[in-house]
Amino acid sequence: MGVPVIELRGLARTYPGPPPVAALRPADLVIYAGDYVAVTGPSGSGKSTLLHLLGLLDTPTGGSYLLDGTDTAGLGDADRSGLRGARIGVVFQAFHLLPYRTALENVLLAQLYNQTPRPARLPAAAAALDAVGLGHRLDALPTTLSGGECQRVAIARALVNSPALLLCDEPTGNLDSVSAATVMNLLDQLNAAGYTIVIITHDPAVAGHARRAIAISDGVLSERTGLSERTGLSEATGLSDRTEAGRG
Numbered sequence: 672m673g674v675p676v677i678e679l680r681g682l683a684r685t686y687p688g689p690p691p692v693a694a695l696r697p698a699d700l701v702i703y704a705g706d707y708v709a710v711t712g713p714s715g716s717g718k719s720t721l722l723h724l725l726g727l728l729d730t731p732t733g734g735s736y737l738l739d740g741t742d743t744a745g746l747g748d749a750d751r752s753g754l755r756g757a758r759i760g761v762v763f764q765a766f767h768l769l770p771y772r773t774a775l776e777n778v779l780l781a782q783l784y785n786q787t788p789r790p791a792r793l794p795a796a797a798a799a800l801d802a803v804g805l806g807h808r809l810d811a812l813p814t815t816l817s818g819g820e821c822q823r824v825a826i827a828r829a830l831v832n833s834p835a836l837l838l839c840d841e842p843t844g845n846l847d848s849v850s851a852a853t854v855m856n857l858l859d860q861l862n863a864a865g866y867t868i869v870i871i872t873h874d875p876a877v878a879g880h881a882r883r884a885i886a887i888s889d890g891v892l893s894e895r896t897g898l899s900e901r902t903g904l905s906e907a908t909g910l911s912d913r914t915e916a917g918r919g
């Protein structure tokens with residue numbers, strides 16, 4: 672077995688009503704270091720709810736979530752933010768870059784609240800941009816970059832703190848097909864280098880890049896193993912194809 676990065680035990684989220692909405696029903700799921708996971712589901716199925724929980728942007732109403740071995744229940748706001756900044760890199764559909772900051776500055780800002788010693792930050796940011804193929808555009812403003820390049824800056828920003836988990840929310844949703852293919856190839860390469868990646872998407876072409884397919888429907892998670900469709904995900908994960916590679 673690999674090293675768990677995410678362990679969900681009965682994790683649930685009900686929005687208070689009236690009437691209450693059970694947006695995520697009690698879910699068990701283990702995601703291991705080196706996994707490449709797509710979560711797909713139609714609009715209203717609970718994808719954003721799961722994304723917010725996994726990204727420590729929301730708190731569950733039931734169950735537990737261990738991230739990289741840390742039980743996130745009972746963490747105060749500051750500790751949750753600290754854990755998120757240190758262990759999770761998030762890539763959003765809309766990039767969320769600061770428009771008047773260069774690519775390098777956008778990546779540098781992600782290191783503001785972590786432990787990276789000051790003199791190491793600039794080389795780390797430059798190296799992250801180099802790793803996504805933008806080593807020659809360090810001083811470019813986002814307004815002068817293509818959508819695909821902006822998303823690669825956002826990926827560099829997500830990677831710069833060597834996260835345990837790269838969490839992607841519709842990462843190609845704002846891109847043309849050529850840029851989308853470039854971004855997905857980059858994510859494939861990052862996974863091959865050992866990064867643990869979870870992509871939330873409604874796009875089957877994007878989901879096709881992952882090696883584990885999890886569907887969400889009416890707040891219920893189920894995993895496709897190729898043999899059968901299952902619930903009780905902790906069992907199903909034992910069958911999935913995955914590497915046990917460490918993080919790159």
Ligand code: ADP
Binds near residue numbers: 713715717718719721
């Ligand atoms: P998706 O991202 O797949 O479109 P969501 O996670 O946004 O799905 O929503 C799942 C369900 O929870 C939907 O029925 C939605 O209407 C409901 N929901 C989402 N956010 C809230 C909220 N803040 N309050 C009440 N209901 C919500």
